[in-house]
Amino acid sequence: xxxxxxxxxxxxxxxxxxxxxxxxxxxxxxxxxxxxxxxxxxxxxxxxxxxxxxxxxxxxxxxxxxxxxxxxxxxxxxxxxxxxxxxxxxxxxxxxxxxxxxxxxxxxxxxxxxxxxxxxxxxxxxxxxxxxxxxxxxxxxxxxxxxxxxxxxxxxxxxxxxxxxxxxxxxxxxxxxxxxxxxxxxxxxxxxxxxxxxxxxxxxxxxxxxxxxxxxx
Amino acid sequence: xxxxxxxxxxxxxxxxxxxxxxxxxxxxxxxxxxxxxxxxxxxxxxxxxxxxxxxxxxxxxxxxxxxxxxxxxxxxxxxxxxxxxxxxxxxxxxxxxxxxxxxxxxxxxxxxxxxxxxxxxxxxxxxxxxxxxxxxxxxxxxxxxxxxxxxxxxxxxxxxxxxxxxxxxxxxxxxxxxxxxxxxxxxxxxxxxxxxxxxxxxxxxxxxxxxxxxxxxxxxxxxxxxxxxxxxxxxxxxxxxxxxxxxxxxxxxxxxxxxxxxxxxxxxxxxxxxxxx
Numbered sequence: 001x002x003x004x005x006x007x008x009x010x011x012x013x014x015x016x017x018x019x020x021x022x023x024x025x026x027x028x029x030x031x032x033x034x035x036x037x038x039x040x041x042x043x044x045x046x047x048x049x050x051x052x053x054x055x056x057x058x059x060x061x062x063x064x065x066x067x068x069x070x071x072x073x074x075x076x077x078x079x080x081x082x083x084x085x086x087x088x089x090x091x092x093x094x095x096x097x098x099x100x101x102x103x104x105x106x107x108x109x110x111x112x113x114x115x116x117x118x119x120x121x122x123x124x125x126x127x128x129x130x131x132x133x134x135x136x137x138x139x140x141x142x143x144x145x146x147x148x149x150x151x152x153x154x155x156x157x158x159x160x161x162x163x164x165x166x167x168x169x170x171x172x173x174x175x176x177x178x179x180x181x182x183x184x185x186x187x188x189x190x191x192x193x194x195x196x197x198x199x200x201x202x203x204x205x206x207x208x209x210x211x212x213x214x215x216x217x
Numbered sequence: 218x219x220x221x222x223x224x225x226x227x228x229x230x231x232x233x234x235x236x237x238x239x240x241x242x243x244x245x246x247x248x249x250x251x252x253x254x255x256x257x258x259x260x261x262x263x264x265x266x267x268x269x270x271x272x273x274x275x276x277x278x279x280x281x282x283x284x285x286x287x288x289x290x291x292x293x294x295x296x297x298x299x300x301x302x303x304x305x306x307x308x309x310x311x312x313x314x315x316x317x318x319x320x321x322x323x324x325x326x327x328x329x330x331x332x333x334x335x336x337x338x339x340x341x342x343x344x345x346x347x348x349x350x351x352x353x354x355x356x357x358x359x360x361x362x363x364x365x366x367x368x369x370x371x372x373x374x375x376x377x378x379x380x381x382x383x384x385x386x387x388x389x390x391x392x393x394x395x396x397x398x399x400x401x402x403x404x405x406x407x408x409x410x411x412x413x414x415x416x417x418x419x420x421x422x423x424x425x426x427x428x429x430x431x432x433x434x435x436x437x438x439x440x441x442x443x444x445x446x447x448x449x450x451x452x453x454x455x456x457x458x459x460x461x462x463x464x465x466x467x468x469x470x471x472x473x474x475x476x477x478x479x480x481x482x483x484x485x486x487x488x489x490x491x492x493x494x
Contacts, residue, residue, distance in 0.1 A: 042294060053286065054279035067286045071293050078294060136273045155274035177237055183270045184231030184263055190273065192266035193259060 026090035034082045041078055048091055051157065052098045058152040059102040061141035065109075066102075073101035088166050095167040099149055106145045139189035147182030150175050155183070225259045234263055285484070288435035292428070292479075371434065371461075374449040377416035380460060381453075385471050386491050388447060388462050417450040418457035420476045424450070433479035437461055440485060441470055453488055462493055469493035 026047070032040035052073070056066035077097050084093055140148055153164040154175065161179075165172040187193050232238050233246040249256045282290075417425060424430050434445045443465030451460050453473045463470045472490040477483035 045290065045294070049287070049290070050279075050281045053282040057279055058277060063283075067289060070282075070286065071289055074290060075293060136277060140274070140277070151274060155271055156277045158275070173237065176235060177232055180231040180235035180237060181228045183267065183274075184227050184234075186270050186274070187263055187266035188227065190266075190270065192269060193262045 027086065030081055030084060030090050033078075041081065044090065044094075045074055048094055051091075052094060054157060055095060055098055055149075055152055056102055058137075058140065058156055059099070059145070059149045060105060061137065065105055069101040069105050070098060073098040076101070092163060092166050095153070096169060099153075099167055103145060103149065135190060136186075139186050142189065143182050143185055147178045147185065150178035151182045151186075154179050225253075225255050227259070227263075230256065230260055230263060234260060234267075284439045285436060288439040289432060291439075292432040292435040371445040372447045374447065374451075375416040376449050376451050377418060378449070379452040379455060380458070380473070382489065382491070385453065385460060385473060385489065386493050388449065388460060388471055388493060418452060420457035421450050421459060423476060423480075424459055424478065429479055433459070433474065433485065434461065436479055436485045437463060437472055437474070441465075441472065443467070443470060456488065458488055 026044060029040045029044040033044065049070075053066065053070055056070045056073075057063065060066045060069060073094075074097075077094055084090070088096075140151065143151070149168065150164060153159045153167060154161060159167070161172050161175050165175045168175060229238070229242070229246060233243055238246065246256075250260055251257070424433060430448070434448070438444055441463045443463035445461050446464040446469075447462040449460040452458055453460065457476055458473045459475075459478060461472045461474065463472060469492065470490060471493045472485070473488045475486035475488055477486040479485070
């Protein structure tokens with residue numbers, strides 16, 4: 001799977017490959033933080049906060065929840081930096097902590113059924129053919145969380161599958177499966193799978209949208 | 218296989234289209250596609266939709282972190298830094314804190330600093346426990362968002378005074394200007410009810426927490442692009458209020474905020490703002 005989106009599709013702000021030097025600097029900053037440099041962690045956060053914010057915002061679909069998750073995650077990273085062993089890039093480690101904070105929040109939300117899953121703006125998933133950003137956001141927000149976060153990392157943020165797998169702590173095949181299922185579900189929700197022929201019996205978007213959440217591979 | 222082969226299994230079809238099924242599973246899907254029009258049509262539609270869906274997702278670029286979220290992080294990390302050097306003094310208090318201000322109860326110790334009493338007005342200078350430089354997240358914001366963890370925080374008063382639009386603009390900018398001033402304030406300006414021993418209105422007790430105060434001040438510094446130099450726990454036209462003087466190269470601003478400053482959904486809870494004289 002060519003996991004990053006096709007050339008020419010990348011909007012402003014998409015993830016650029018992290019150069020070796022930058023990655024090395026991240027490691028140096030984290031080591032400096034552990035060694036007691038009071039500004040090192042802040043610099044690390046300043047470098048990556050926009051990307052981490054994007055992941056939290058698109059995964060949770062709610063600005064306040066995303067801010068809470070990002071704050072929780074960064075505090076967790078701040079406190080557990082001495083346990084970072086360098087098995088992955090620092091940015092991968094930071095993303096993993098943010099993703100876990102987001103998924104924790106999703107699980108807590110699901111355990112409180114009276115709390116709306118989405119903010120009002122995104123609550124309704126209009127089964128229309130329009131693929132405006134609002135429709136896409138709403139459709140994305142309605143996906144099972146595991147599919148949503150995989151798509152956010154791979155298709156929205158443009159990370160390679162291998163890196164997304166490291167961020168999620170799952171095998172690459174699982175990420176591919178979640179992306180494939182999530183894209184298909186989105187295609188249905190956005191109206192791309194409805195009755196291509198006059199007598200066709202392709203199910204409606206609503207039917208797919210209502211299917212129980214599929215697990216990853 | 219399911220009881221009805223005509224029911225399209227979208228997950229399985231999606232994995233087939235992505236080449237993720239093993240040969241045996243793929244052969245089964247191919248059989249269904251050949252035999253069932255619904256499967257064939259859905260596969261065709263799915264294949265055609267792939268570039269559209271991926272383009273739509275790629276178009277969900279996010280704006281940078283909003284300023285108020287940056288201010289929250291600016292506030293939280295220095296507080297955490299303070300907490301890391303201090304024994305966790307109150308788990309129970311943490312449990313009662315508003316959700317996103319829980320992050321640094323131990324930072325209560327940060328408020329420990331020189332306490333100067335001038336004619337009944339408590340002056341508390343925030344001090345860093347470590348004497349370190351600013352831990353601001355964004356180097357460009359450091360000047361505008363002095364953290365409690367920074368070496369020199371705002372002067373903190375607890376006058377309990379009841380300000381009006383006429384009197385609030387005349388607050389001094391700093392401790393130096395405060396010297397010798399408090400004794401001249403008229404006693405009638407001071408609210409007598411609902412204040413603690415130090416003169417803080419009880420409604421402002423949340424903002425006594427260094428972590429919560431830092432978040433509030435961080436929001437104000439971000440909004441006005443000026444650094445808080447003086448904070449007074451007081452009243453404004455009879456309402457409990459935090460009066461903050463913000464100073465910068467372009468001048469001084471007095472901002473009056475309510476007890477909910479910094480709470481999620483409340484923003485700065487601003488009541489009044491005007492250039493300071």
